[in-house]
Amino acid sequence: MPSQHASPESVRERARELESTLERLRARALMLDLTRGKPSSAQLDLITDLDGCLGGDYRCEDGTDSRNYGAPEGIPEARRLGGELLGVPADTVIAAGNSSLELMYLFALWAMRFGPDGRTPWESDGPVECLCPVPGYDRHFAICEELAIEMVPVPMTGRGPDMDAVEALIASHRKIRAMWCVPKYSNPTGETYDEETVRRIATLGSNAHPAFRVLWDNAYSVHDLDDHPPASANVFALARAQGNEDTIVGFASTSKISLAGGGVAFLTASDTNRNPFLGRLANMTIGPDKVNQLRHARYFRDLRGIRAHMMKHAALVRPKFELVLDRLQSSLGGKDCGTWTVPKGGYFISFYGEPGTARRIVRLCADCGVRLTEAGAAFPYGRDPEDRHIRLAPTFPPTDELETALEVFVTCAELVTLRQRLRAND
Numbered sequence: 001m002p003s004q005h006a007s008p009e010s011v012r013e014r015a016r017e018l019e020s021t022l023e024r025l026r027a028r029a030l031m032l033d034l035t036r037g038k039p040s041s042a043q044l045d046l047i048t049d050l051d052g053c054l055g056g057d058y059r060c061e062d063g064t065d066s067r068n069y070g071a072p073e074g075i076p077e078a079r080r081l082g083g084e085l086l087g088v089p090a091d092t093v094i095a096a097g098n099s100s101l102e103l104m105y106l107f108a109l110w111a112m113r114f115g116p117d118g119r120t121p122w123e124s125d126g127p128v129e130c131l132c133p134v135p136g137y138d139r140h141f142a143i144c145e146e147l148a149i150e151m152v153p154v155p156m157t158g159r160g161p162d163m164d165a166v167e168a169l170i171a172s173h174r175k176i177r178a179m180w181c182v183p184k185y186s187n188p189t190g191e192t193y194d195e196e197t198v199r200r201i202a203t204l205g206s207n208a209h210p211a212f213r214v215l216w217d218n219a220y221s222v223h224d225l226d227d228h229p230p231a232s233a234n235v236f237a238l239a240r241a242q243g244n245e246d247t248i249v250g251f252a253s254t255s256k257i258s259l260a261g262g263g264v265a266f267l268t269a270s271d272t273n274r275n276p277f278l279g280r281l282a283n284m285t286i287g288p289d290k291v292n293q294l295r296h297a298r299y300f301r302d303l304r305g306i307r308a309h310m311m312k313h314a315a316l317v318r319p320k321f322e323l324v325l326d327r328l329q330s331s332l333g334g335k336d337c338g339t340w341t342v343p344k345g346g347y348f349i350s351f352y353g354e355p356g357t358a359r360r361i362v363r364l365c366a367d368c369g370v371r372l373t374e375a376g377a378a379f380p381y382g383r384d385p386e387d388r389h390i391r392l393a394p395t396f397p398p399t400d401e402l403e404t405a406l407e408v409f410v411t412c413a414e415l416v417t418l419r420q421r422l423r424a425n426d
């Protein structure tokens with residue numbers, strides 16, 4: 001790609017080359033999908049032994065028959081597994097159904113209606129606000145939007161949310177009642193909160209409204225791609241040490257460890273939050289799927305078992321991340337038409353084009369048979385103020401499809417940038 005200072009004629013010449021490359025790609029009538037962060041079939045094949053691993057023995061370690069109703073808080077061995085995953089004592093954990101997102105939705109809904117502690121409903125203070133680090137997870141934002149919780153964006157920094165901004169907002173906006181956090185390999189930037197950021201998050205409760213809660217969604221805590229994962233601090237221990245244990249509510253699941261949508265979800269919280277929540281949960285269900293909980297607990301045994309399994313995932317996922325990052329670098333590196341994150345784990349890479357290009361890049365890719373997550377999806381109300389961000393999700397497609405999808409993507413990204421540059425010079 002010609003540099004920013006290249007002559008309009010050389011820019012036009014390069015744009016024509018890219019258009020003919022796109023014509024060739026379009027003629028292949030591709031139907032490729034890089035939209036959602038789903039595990040590939042090969043990743044799911046790693047866990048086929050889960051099926052049938054109980055061998056007819058349904059007895060839990062406390063003697064409970066997992067096939068029968070009861071135990072809304074989950075079975076002891078599943079709560080222990082969840083506790084290890086989240087870095088908290090098992091007795092602070094609820095092991096629930098198949099989806100942590102469902103637990104987040106319920107927690108937010110019930111905090112609105114009844115209060116996070118069962119006493120101070122968020123909605124009793126009128127419209128309330130939630131801090132949303134951006135780019136972030138579109139489904140978190142959908143929960144807020146549905147519950148009419150106003151979203152206040154806060155930029156991510158590469159080391160987690162901008163904590164100066166977070167602290168200033170909490171000090172000045174008395175309506176803030178929540179903050180979303182995906183602390184490790186955040187969706188979609190792939191960054192991990194550094195220790196200083198986690199320490200400051202653990203302190204927020206000291207200055208916030210008493211009903212303020214950090215919704216700590218640690219969905220990717222064990223999704224490392226290599227043997228040198230970034231260190232992550234324990235927010236629960238840090239908060240507890242300052243008497244802020246009620247501020248942090250943690251979530252995790254085995255969705256992207258075992259079966260996507262067929263795993264076990266966990267919530268951890270202080271007694272103040274957990275007991276009222278459990279009370280409501282018990283009104284909603286006579287108990288979770290304990291058979292699924294038991295087979296996960298027997299299959300993995302403990303965190304070591306989970307980590308050993310995740311090394312097999314890494315062997316499948318790492319080459320796909322490398323492919324995407326190599327292709328971005330070889331085709332767009334040094335061309336002033338975008339930057340991207342280089343995550344050490346998780347499910348996503350964030351691409352940042354020139355301001356004003358993301359929607360057009362996504363549209364042009366779709367036109368050439370490659371579906372990407374909607375531009376703007378990683379921002380509250382679908383609005384990326386700079387129209388720059390695109391989420392890339394490399395895990396699901398087979399490698400040959402990923403290769404082709406990336407060819408389309410880099411061609412579109414460069415072409416859209418050049419066209420924009422030409423228009424600016426007209």
Ligand SMILES: Cc1ncc(COP(=O)(O)O)c(C=O)c1O
Pocket residue numbers: 037098099100101102137182187217219252253254255260261265
């Ligand atoms: C940050 C984050 N949280 C939660 C989920 C969904 O988890 P679950 O399947 O447990 O509902 C995802 C899935 O993409 C995610 O990226």
